[in-house]
Amino acid sequence: MVPNIRFFISLISLTAVPLLFQGCSKSEVTEPTKILFVAGKKSHGYNNHEHNAGSQLLAKCLNKSGLNIEAVVHYNKDQRGWQLDPNSLQGISAVVMYCDGQSNHVVLKHVETIDALTEQGVGVGCLHYAVEPQHGHTDDAFLRWMGGYFKLGKSVNPHWVPHFITLPDHPVTKGVEPFHIQDEWYFNMKFRDNMEGVTPILTAIPPQGVIPEKDHHHNSTSEAREAVKRGDPEHVMWVSENPDGSRGFGFTGGHFHDNWQDDNFRKIVLNAIAWIAQKDIPANGVSSATPTDEQLKENQDYPEDLSRVRPDRYSEYRRK
Numbered sequence: 001m002v003p004n005i006r007f008f009i010s011l012i013s014l015t016a017v018p019l020l021f022q023g024c025s026k027s028e029v030t031e032p033t034k035i036l037f038v039a040g041k042k043s044h045g046y047n048n049h050e051h052n053a054g055s056q057l058l059a060k061c062l063n064k065s066g067l068n069i070e071a072v073v074h075y076n077k078d079q080r081g082w083q084l085d086p087n088s089l090q091g092i093s094a095v096v097m098y099c100d101g102q103s104n105h106v107v108l109k110h111v112e113t114i115d116a117l118t119e120q121g122v123g124v125g126c127l128h129y130a131v132e133p134q135h136g137h138t139d140d141a142f143l144r145w146m147g148g149y150f151k152l153g154k155s156v157n158p159h160w161v162p163h164f165i166t167l168p169d170h171p172v173t174k175g176v177e178p179f180h181i182q183d184e185w186y187f188n189m190k191f192r193d194n195m196e197g198v199t200p201i202l203t204a205i206p207p208q209g210v211i212p213e214k215d216h217h218h219n220s221t222s223e224a225r226e227a228v229k230r231g232d233p234e235h236v237m238w239v240s241e242n243p244d245g246s247r248g249f250g251f252t253g254g255h256f257h258d259n260w261q262d263d264n265f266r267k268i269v270l271n272a273i274a275w276i277a278q279k280d281i282p283a284n285g286v287s288s289a290t291p292t293d294e295q296l297k298e299n300q301d302y303p304e305d306l307s308r309v310r311p312d313r314y315s316e317y318r319r320k
Helices: 002-028 050-063 110-121 139-146 221-229 259-262 261-274 293-297 311-319
Strands: 033-039 069-075 092-098 124-125 198-204 234-240 247-251
Touching: 002 069, 002 198, 002 261, 002 311, 033 050, 050 069, 050 092, 050 259, 050 293, 069 139, 092 221, 092 261, 124 139, 139 198, 221 311, 234 293, 247 261, 259 261, 259 293
Parallel strands: 033 069, 033 092, 092 124, 124 247
Antiparallel strands: 198 234, 234 247
């Protein structure tokens, strides 16, 4: 009987070992979801429009999220445009642009490239000034990629404190609580006709007097003033599901770099980035540690200048 027992033990071992290695190899060959951040050159001064520092911070959060994401940042330090390396596009699931807009936008020479990527299901996201295309040239592309944009002569860019009281039931809002925070929140955006495929994510009512009475191509338009007087809700973040199967989002906040310390502000953007990359969003959203003050200083383009921090936090920083 002993030889038979040994035979069966050997047989079980021979059967189990390959299954064990099969399980290991399956996890090892799971490719990470690749996300490319394209960060524009330096812009407004310390803590303002910190494209590279913001992109680096968000990329680190995604890479440490446990969602098997590989996020990398391409920084256009001294270039107006995006010096495109075709190799950087291999296997990506999303492109996130954080840069100045209009004639300084990183995408100007690469519209056809982004179109080709979205046709393959690659998502596109734009942060803050990057939601403003070069008018008359890339407007339609932004509608295709993310369903909306800052339209010159229509949209406005005031600094204000929206109160996001009600959030829609959407993967991008998972784990996000109602919040309010000062930023340069653009509104009266141009969206697709009938909001086709577009879902508003962050919506609030701007206060009376938030924009001046005199027309200005960025600060005030008659259409935006009338909307404020009526008390219209304004969408300052949205997502899109596109006919080609790709996804997009626009987020108009992101002027102040220290806003990334706000857990809800940061989470809703991380959720959106993961979502356009076709990731399943956890029930509590994409988790990340709150950046410290020292971590916020990393990768900024300008020397520290406390006068450039968010106005309501100036006294707080002075005490530290």
